[in-house]
């Protein structure tokens with residue numbers, strides 16, 4: 001206490017005043033927030049300036065949705081809530097899509113939006129950018145709060161942080177009426193009102209009988225399979241994941257953003273034998289993955305005979321259990337604690353997964369890899385997906401620390417199966433909703449949060465959703481190399497309009513566009529690549545220099561297919577069908 005421990009309340013006031021601006025900045029800093037992603041304007045322009053002056057990194061974007069997507073991915077990468085700051089109504093709504101996306105993906109994020117005064121909003125008297133933002137945010141996120149008084153800023157920020165990261169992580173909306181920022185209170189009282197969140201995401205230990213039940217189910221398996229999801233990547237329990245896989249000797253299938261949790265080249269990886277393992281496995285252990293559309297809801301043709309699969313599921317959210325099919329052994333807890341408990345319970349003498357099964361999976365995987373290999377050497381110009389991605393696959397192999405951002409349709413499906421990942425949390429993509437437009441926000445946050453080089457592999461349509469952020473990338477001089485897979489359109493660039501007018505078909509873009517010139521316009525490096533060698537050279541140069549770069553990669557407009565069909569995740573079935 002600054003007054004030497006006096007208890008008299010009056011003696012503890014300093015006579016100096018603080019205000020809502022400073023209290024909000026101090027509350028964020030006290031809770032280790034370092035970065036804010038946003039777009040300035042009324043009523044938060046000064047707040048952004050003051051936050052920057054106070055040592056926070058404040059990154060200004062060209063559109064709030066991209067700032068929000070950056071905050072969402074920052075949450076995934078760091079296990080701390082990513083912060084997005086917007087103006088009222090339209091800025092708030094632009095950020096809201098990303099907040100809903102973060103919530104859907106179980107990533108912690110806080111959208112802080114300035115708002116109009118309650119008195120005017122509630123009487124609908126027509127304030128500048130008037131909207132009842134709190135009511136609108138509520139159904140689209142995990143929690144939503146509004147702070148009305150300066151003395152509540154500390155507790156409001158604490159609640160937002162804890163809501164975002166505890167249990168199943170998600171998006172939180174924090175409503176900041178403009179006049180809150182200008183409210184004043186005594187500086188010492190203000191400092192005392194701040195709250196440091198202690199143990200924001202407490203470990204959740206599974207019940208011992210739940211562990212025993214799971215062990216019994218695993219022991220009974222003849223053809224066991226582990227499915228690793230992005231919840232396992234988020235948990236940062238990488239050693240526990242490896243210990244569980246290797247102690248059990250069970251083949252594992254990584255979901256898209258769990259690739260690299262163990263290297264895709266690991267002996268027990270079943271990625272390239274996806275169809276076989278889903279169909280034939282008799283016990284499946286879900287680790288931070290949901291039985292949603294990406295896994296055909298755990299039933300149907302893909303899963304073999306009805307009722308032939310028993311599920312063990314590890315998740316921090318109890319309500320996830322039995323969401324699609326019966327879970328024989330639910331394990332509610334955090335992934336690190338649960339996997340450690342399972343591995344300990346297995347002990348040294350636990351029988352490894354049956355050799356016959358492990359060998360069958362490996363044989364299928366090796367055959368599929370061998371079938372795919374020659375397609376990756378295709379040097380044709382214009383490039384097809386396998387040829388172009390074959391070049392990028394080698395680059396990620398040589399630079400396993402680089403972060404790969406990936407969105408598009410064919411560009412996404414092919415890259416996911418062709419590019420092996422070697423380290424955890426290096427693959428960032430469209431997530432549970434399959435959203436186009438997350439690319440530039442993800443690339444910027446990945447560079448800012450990790451300092452590592454970023455390779456963004458983007459369909460030309462996907463890139464267009466957030467392409468203006470190339471200016472942001474140049475402005476902050478971030479080590480981001482964007483490769484636009486330019487096939488003149490969505491899925492294919494060959495559709496024709498049959499209605500007899502001059503309008504182009506709905507899925508095609510201007511032919512032979514030069515996306516590289518967009519990057520050059522802002523001082524970055526723009527390159528056109530017409531074959532895999534040129535592509536590899538340009539990407540390597542960009543990764544070596546760390547300069548913002550955009551490579552316009554010419555892809556044969558006939559090469560793709562109308563996709564987005566997750567049933568074709570098996571790399572070889574995708575490549576060989578063409």
Ligand code: ADP
Pocket residue numbers: 104105106168169228229230231232234235255256257258287288289290291292294314315316317320333334335336431432
């Ligand atoms: P994928 O798309 O990769 O299959 P999902 O997003 O569907 O992954 O599933 C992630 C799951 O992980 C969610 O059900 C979420 O509740 C869970 N989860 C997130 N963090 C943790 C954690 N620390 N411990 C346990 N489960 C977690």
Ligand code: TZD
Pocket residue numbers: 407408409410411412434435436437458459460461462463485487489490491492560564
């Ligand atoms: N809008 C949003 C926000 N998300 C979406 N997923 C879509 C629209 C629909 N959509 C897809 O599912 S993929 C895609 C769209 C518009 C673009 C695919 O074209 P691309 O990739 O150029 O990015 P390819 O390589 O040409 O297939």
Ligand code: MG
Pocket residue numbers: 459460461485486487488489490491492
């Ligand atoms: Mg395209």
